[in-house]
Amino acid sequence: MLAAGKRAGPAHAVSHGFWMFFRNYFLSLGFSGGYMQREKVSVYVLTYNEEAKIRDCLESVTWADEIVILDSFSNDRTLPICQNYTDKIFQQEFVGFGKLRNIAIEHCTNNWVLSVDADERVTPELREEILKKLTDGPDADAYFIPRKSHFLKYWVRHCGWYPDYRQPQFFHKRKMKYREQMVHEGFDVTGKVAHLRGHVIQYPFLSLDQFLKKMDRYSSLRAEDMVKQGASFHISQVLTHPAATFWRMYFLKLGFLDGKVGLILSLLYAYYTMLKYAKLWEKLKSQESI
Numbered sequence: 001m002l003a004a005g006k007r008a009g010p011a012h013a014v015s016h017g018f019w020m021f022f023r024n025y026f027l028s029l030g031f032s033g034g035y036m037q038r039e040k041v042s043v044y045v046l047t048y049n050e051e052a053k054i055r056d057c058l059e060s061v062t063w064a065d066e067i068v069i070l071d072s073f074s075n076d077r078t079l080p081i082c083q084n085y086t087d088k089i090f091q092q093e094f095v096g097f098g099k100l101r102n103i104a105i106e107h108c109t110n111n112w113v114l115s116v117d118a119d120e121r122v123t124p125e126l127r128e129e130i131l132k133k134l135t136d137g138p139d140a141d142a143y144f145i146p147r148k149s150h151f152l153k154y155w156v157r158h159c160g161w162y163p164d165y166r167q168p169q170f171f172h173k174r175k176m177k178y179r180e181q182m183v184h185e186g187f188d189v190t191g192k193v194a195h196l197r198g199h200v201i202q203y204p205f206l207s208l209d210q211f212l213k214k215m216d217r218y219s220s221l222r223a224e225d226m227v228k229q230g231a232s233f234h235i236s237q238v239l240t241h242p243a244a245t246f247w248r249m250y251f252l253k254l255g256f257l258d259g260k261v262g263l264i265l266s267l268l269y270a271y272y273t274m275l276k277y278a279k280l281w282e283k284l285k286s287q288e289s290i
Helices: 010-028 054-059 078-082 097-107 124-136 208-228 237-252 255-288
Strands: 041-047 066-071 089-091 112-115 120-122 142-144 147-151 170-172 176-178 187-189 193-195 200-205
Touching: 041 054, 041 097, 054 078, 054 120, 066 078, 066 097, 089 097, 097 176, 147 255, 200 208, 208 255, 237 255
Parallel strands: 041 066, 041 112, 066 089, 142 193, 147 200
Antiparallel strands: 112 170, 120 200, 142 170, 176 187
């Protein structure tokens, strides 16, 4: 460092110029301080009236290089809360979860993307694991992340809820695409798929009222998908399919080990299944009357 009041001589200026040239050259190749510069990551979150959950979600991803919000015109305080964390906020009418996710990915400017729902929180362990992958160089194109999902305040360890590898949540944006289904969207990955060890914590339902409202909406969306896929309806479906759902969750997926929570959850999902097929019948009947 030069002492105050002294100017650099020509030799110092030349050597400093060479130093800056080589420093910038190596930085352009991806090196920083002797270490490979890590890949950057974008986080995207889909929102619609999530004021009760979105702050905790965004607090858990402040370490990301970019946060992208795709909002379906919330009418609560969701957007003002999001504005405290990012200026990358876009709005899009609801067109189905699959299509919304693909739109959100296109708004992400980095190659690596982490998908986080508004009711999810990224744990510190997962954060460190992702950053290490980005520093060392990812060994796959898409990664499943285990989720610890809670029903009300209880972590559900069975019922098929854990580890709940629903879809890859950390992936290269050019290697994964969601299928454009209204709900429970599938995905297609080009390349290698692996699993991370760190968890996402999910709080999908803070009350039974929230659960019933969400299941009412999701059953309508699922019935719409089924109609598009050419599904037919038989009265036995409203009996046998809910029973099969309960049997699978409570017995095959060991929901009984979750005690009262496992029983209530299995019964509620059986109800959701019945509602889905009842709405399929309703939609098909409405088409017949046209």
